Amino acid sequence: MSLMRLAYASEATFEAKPVEKGVEPHVARILMTSRRNNAKGKLVGGLYYGNNRFFQYLEGEEDEVRKTFDRILKDERHRNVVTLIEEPLEDRTFSNWSMKYVPLSRDVRRFLESQGLEAFEPASFTSDQCEDMIELVRNSSHDQKLVNHDDTRTVGDTPQAFSPGLKAGLIAAALCLLGALFFAGSML
Structure with missing residues (x-):
């Protein structure tokens, strides 16, 4: 079987609720389901939610990635899905994450600042920005802690x-x- 990787951006259709346990409740449900389904399909990847936008990266066997993406496209919790990357992959780059959630809002803010971006709008990412975002997700070191992008703490906190x-x-x-x-x- 051949490996592939896929990254996409989308807009949430739900109205964000107050954060519970570090993550928006709708996103928490998406994460739980994704982790369960992705583990079954031996998919790995990461998810970031901020500014009512999603950025998700998946890698694994091509059939499983495509099946999962088809399910994602039908999910009514988001709209305006834009495929950013869809290509073959020689080796996995995420080791053991069925779905990693990026908790590093400061790192994402630094990323946006370094790119001259005022808001998190991944559908407009360039190829290089997309790769940098994937790298940020991959290198996030906070295990499974969940922190919302819209966390109000400042960088010094x-x-x-x-x-x-x-x-x-x-x-x-x-x-x-x-x-x-x-x-x-x-x-x-």
Whole structure:
């Protein structure tokens, strides 16, 4: 069987809802379904959603990619689908992602700035911009964390490593440990 890769852009037909758990709820459902279906077809790739637009990249066996893209074309959650890349592929470039979601809104903002683009409109990407976006998706290192492109944090903001509850629990555990050490030391 031959491998192929395909990238497309489209516009969402749904009205974006407030972000839940780091991702727009419609997009979260798309991701869950895509991950399940793509794993069955041994497809890999990535998805980015921002400015009410999708950019998706797929690679795998040609029959599976085409079957998946046919299903995508019929999906009523988006319209104005534009194929950006559709070509043979010698080797897979994504290792183990059934559908990676790009959580790096700062990286996408930097990408847009470096390209002189004011908004995320992937249907108008040049070939080079499309390849750069695929590379951005491929190199995203945040595993399965989901963060919306329209995140309002600024570039200088950093996410917290621990939730407030976890911090409180760690502090309580540390105090208990210090108390036990102090008590044990006084017994000597």
